[in-house]
Amino acid sequence: MTQISGFSKFSKEEKINWLATNYFSHPQKATETLKLYWNKDVKLQRLHDEFTENTLSNYYLPFGVAPNFLINEKTYAIPMAIEESSVIAAASKAAKFWRERGGFKAEVLNTKKVGQVHFTYPGETKKLNEFFEKSKKQLLASTDEITENMRKRGGGILSIQLRDKTDSLANYYQLHCEFETLDAMGANFINSCLEQISESFQDLASAHFSEENNPEVIMSILSNYVPDCLVRAEVSCPVSDLMKDEKEANQFAEKFVEAVEIAKIEPYRAVTHNKGIMNGVDAVVLATGNDFRAVEACVHAHASRNGTYKSLTTASIENGIFKFSIEIPLALGTVGGLTSLHPLVKLALEMLGNPSAKELMKITAVAGLAQNFAAIKSLVTTGIQEGHMKMHLMNILNQFNASIEERSHVIEHFKSNTVSHSAVVRVLEQLRNG
Numbered sequence: 001m002t003q004i005s006g007f008s009k010f011s012k013e014e015k016i017n018w019l020a021t022n023y024f025s026h027p028q029k030a031t032e033t034l035k036l037y038w039n040k041d042v043k044l045q046r047l048h049d050e051f052t053e054n055t056l057s058n059y060y061l062p063f064g065v066a067p068n069f070l071i072n073e074k075t076y077a078i079p080m081a082i083e084e085s086s087v088i089a090a091a092s093k094a095a096k097f098w099r100e101r102g103g104f105k106a107e108v109l110n111t112k113k114v115g116q117v118h119f120t121y122p123g124e125t126k127k128l129n130e131f132f133e134k135s136k137k138q139l140l141a142s143t144d145e146i147t148e149n150m151r152k153r154g155g156g157i158l159s160i161q162l163r164d165k166t167d168s169l170a171n172y173y174q175l176h177c178e179f180e181t182l183d184a185m186g187a188n189f190i191n192s193c194l195e196q197i198s199e200s201f202q203d204l205a206s207a208h209f210s211e212e213n214n215p216e217v218i219m220s221i222l223s224n225y226v227p228d229c230l231v232r233a234e235v236s237c238p239v240s241d242l243m244k245d246e247k248e249a250n251q252f253a254e255k256f257v258e259a260v261e262i263a264k265i266e267p268y269r270a271v272t273h274n275k276g277i278m279n280g281v282d283a284v285v286l287a288t289g290n291d292f293r294a295v296e297a298c299v300h301a302h303a304s305r306n307g308t309y310k311s312l313t314t315a316s317i318e319n320g321i322f323k324f325s326i327e328i329p330l331a332l333g334t335v336g337g338l339t340s341l342h343p344l345v346k347l348a349l350e351m352l353g354n355p356s357a358k359e360l361m362k363i364t365a366v367a368g369l370a371q372n373f374a375a376i377k378s379l380v381t382t383g384i385q386e387g388h389m390k391m392h393l394m395n396i397l398n399q400f401n402a403s404i405e406e407r408s409h410v411i412e413h414f415k416s417n418t419v420s421h422s423a424v425v426r427v428l429e430q431l432r433n434g
């Protein structure tokens with residue numbers, strides 16, 4: 001295909017023109033589609049344009065809400081940005097179910113973030129250790145200016161450690177640092193600290209070691225793996241409260257626990273099980289302007305921390321009490337990044353009562369747990385297709401450009417009939433052919 005240089009310097013119109021003429025059989029139509037999603041408010045559009053490079057248009061996701069979440073005795077309406085039709089309905093159902101049974105309990109177990117300076121050193125480990133011990137204070141002091149504001153608020157660098165990784169990779173060491181970034185996700189703060197530590201480390205080392213033994217920094221970067229930035233959420237109630245009929249309630253609880261046990265030992269199931277959890281987690285993470293790629297990468301590393309990919313949730317029946325819980329690492333922020341820029345993110349955070357990062361961790365974990373509860377509840381009772389296809393009905397109707405009258409007729413029809421793609425098409429055809 002056509003190559004281009006200096007593309008990023010083009011105006012938005014020029015970019016679209018170039019793209020439309022080179023990549024589309026109907027350039028006019030492609031241009032119109034891209035422009036259809038521009039915001040009429042020029043200032044707002046410019047804000048979105050500047051979030052990233054080479055912006056052509058906006059990519060919409062539905063922004064919805066799951067109300068009635070009772071978490072630690074407080075009621076939340078949880079904002080969710082998600083395209084999958086059944087997710088918000090499932091979250092809302094689970095919220096209502098658990099609201100009537102005492103609600104969700106959640107607690108933050110720890111909030112440590114991690115960053116590392118990766119370097120090689122060919123000399124004796126003992127000498128490196130001695131050098132590190134001698135330089136540690138200076139390394140930390142060199143970040144004073146960067147950390148000043150964070151320290152004033154009670155955060156900053158918690159620790160710095162020299163880690164010998166030469167068993168796994170020849171000459172490889174790390175400066176492993178832990179951070180408390182309070183209400184910020186902290187990526188910029190951590191990376192700035194690490195780059196300063198790395199610079200000071202190299203300066204001090206070159207004055208200390210001979211040229212052939214001088215450590216060489218490979219890279220300095222935060223880690224998105226934050227096993228000590230952990231939140232736990234749970235629900236519980238007597239088994240007999242799960243359903244009206246006692247026998248059904250017992251059967252349901254047992255099947256539910258078994259379903260979670262399966263996801264603990266069978267990676268094929270665990271991935272889908274956890275995907276369902278992430279339906280809830282990602283939707284909140286996105287709506288609140290957080291980094292869902294970081295959260296995804298971390299959560300799945302956590303799910304495989306013992307060598308096998310496992311369920312993130314646990315369920316049990318103890319002395320007639322059904323318990324269901326989740327423990328996940330979540331590095332989230334409620335200040336910085338998009339949180340003060342994106343109008344919908346600001347709105348989402350306001351909807352949650354402008355939570356601290358800790359509070360948002362709890363809300364997000366609850367959304368994941370609720371989603372998993374709803375999925376397993378359907379899976380071990382009716383199966384998920386009944387609910388899914390009901391929600392999917394709208395997508396099918398849109399696909400066939402159904403009119404308002406056709407929609408209401410079809411929706412009415414499928415209140416008492418099983419939804420399938422072909423059944424919807426059949427009913428629509430019958431309508432259209434009189």
Ligand code: MEV
Pocket residue numbers: 084272273274275276277279372375376379384
């Ligand atoms: C669909 O997005 C998610 C589920 O497959 C999750 C699960 O199977 O637990 C319903």
